[in-house]
Amino acid sequence: MYDMHSHILPGIDDGADSWDEAVAMAKIAEQDGTRVLVATSHFYEEVWPNSPESIIDLTRELGEKLEEEGVSIKVIPAMEVYITRELADLYKDQRLLTINDNKRYLLVELPTQEFPTYTEQVLFQLQVLGVTPIIAHPERNPEVFTRPERLEAMVERGILVQINAGSLLGNNGREVQKFTEMLMQDNLVHLLGSDAHGSEKRRPLVHKAIKRIEAILPQDKANAIVAENPRKVIAGEDVEVLRPKYTQRSRKKGFLGLW
Numbered sequence: 562m563y564d565m566h567s568h569i570l571p572g573i574d575d576g577a578d579s580w581d582e583a584v585a586m587a588k589i590a591e592q593d594g595t596r597v598l599v600a601t602s603h604f605y606e607e608v609w610p611n612s613p614e615s616i617i618d619l620t621r622e623l624g625e626k627l628e629e630e631g632v633s634i635k636v637i638p639a640m641e642v643y644i645t646r647e648l649a650d651l652y653k654d655q656r657l658l659t660i661n662d663n664k665r666y667l668l669v670e671l672p673t674q675e676f677p678t679y680t681e682q683v684l685f686q687l688q689v690l691g692v693t694p695i696i697a698h699p700e701r702n703p704e705v706f707t708r709p710e711r712l713e714a715m716v717e718r719g720i721l722v723q724i725n726a727g728s729l730l731g732n733n734g735r736e737v738q739k740f741t742e743m744l745m746q747d748n749l750v751h752l753l754g755s756d757a758h759g760s761e762k763r764r765p766l767v768h769k770a771i772k773r774i775e776a777i778l779p780q781d782k783a784n785a786i787v788a789e790n791p792r793k794v795i796a797g798e799d800v801e802v803l804r805p806k807y808t809q810r811s812r813k814k815g816f817l818g819l820w
């Protein structure tokens with residue numbers, strides 16, 4: 562099992578605040594069935610100006626500690642990069658860390674409440690540089706919620722989408738839960754993550770959400786989200802992106818305000 566989004570590295574963002582906490586999180590993940598966990602520490606220049614080197618070093622150190630403790634989890638270095646106009650320049654300056662440092666996939670976070678006008682442009686600039694952006698938990702963004710066609714347009718251009726396990730389990734409310742299910746059914750979801758921040762609150766759990774995905778989607782589509790796509794993204798291989806099925810059905814439902 563894979564967890565594609567977590568703040569497990571200690572002391573560099575609002576996630577784990579100590580090595581003990583990081584190890585405790587890894588143990589919870591292991592118990593839940595996770596074998597590969599992507600450490601996506603925040604990058605936001607004004608708040609968390611983390612460097613790729615520091616994240617790679619901390620990941621290695623955590624790996625050593627987990628081995629000592631007998632915790633069978635592989636931790637992969639990455640970042641969750643907050644979107645700004647300067648993202649392409651920051652990437653060119655080697656300030657951003659792609660997933661597994663593979664120069665191929667980058668987890669990008671939108672602001673909580675807005676959808677900046679430059680979003681599509683910045684994502685396209687990254688694609689021109691050979692980087693495929695993965696949008697982190699767009700189901701929590703109110704603009705995507707009211708206008709999912711913006712997300713659909715991005716997926717049509719080859720951008721990937723990661724949803725949070727908690728959204729699928731109703732932790733962000735019933736509406737977000739139903740919306741997340743709709744995104745899945747419309748081929749707008751490619752990856753799953755816990756977005757874990759600690760061992761007590763926002764924990765590194767994905768197993769229940771995987772069961773939910775397997776209950777909602779046909780086997781091949783569920784398998785793509787929970788196994789195939791994560792493996793390919795970490796390896797830096799191409800992911801098959803299905804055409805969005807964002808349908809009249811969904812549009813009509815949205816229009817009628819049924820979700």
Ligand SMILES: [Fe+2]
Pocket residue numbers: 566567568641697756
């Ligand atoms: Fe996050």
